[in-house]
């Protein structure tokens with residue numbers, strides 16, 4: 001008989017928002033859309049048990065300004081996750097490419113720099129109809145999805161940063177950091 005397959009424990013974030021502190025950075029550009037995305041995100045947070053006084057909403061002019069505000073919010077240690085809400089709609093020039101690309105790049109840099117999960121809810125659309133469809137019509141509300149993602153990632157971050165005390169074997173000696181080995185002290 002073949003041996004039983006091993007079944008490793010999976011680590012995942014729960015979808016309950018009780019006790020979580022969530023920051024939301026939302027841009028005013030295309031506010032008709034971003035207001036609806038914000039409403040969707042707040043709906044998801046509220047229905048998952050988030051407390052109103054643990055949610056902070058920060059307004060910025062456009063999607064280009066989202067990353068710096070999101071990073072500052074994360075660095076202030078006031079939030080467990082940051083939802084970044086914006087809407088970029090293609091125009092006649094290449095401006096769209098720069099705003100959308102730099103917004104995405106900046107948000108990713110901000111989350112990698114701070115370790116605080118950043119949820120990318122910046123719509124990048126060809127036209128207004130595509131944006132409306134994603135802000136509560138045909139394609140649902142991407143803000144609501146972002147709210148759930150923020151909750152899951154905030155809870156996951158807590159789990160991954162806590163000491164599991166699993167009794168896992170220590171790293172092999174070659175990979176252990178040298179502790180005052182007497183050869184040059186600390187690195």
Ligand code: INI
Pocket residue numbers: 027029030061062063064065086087088089090091095096099
């Ligand atoms: N900002 C947006 O959030 N969406 C857009 O579609 C957009 N377009 O197309 O220009 C936009 N531009 C403004 C930009 O985000 C900055 O606020 C601006 O360039 C000042 O830095």
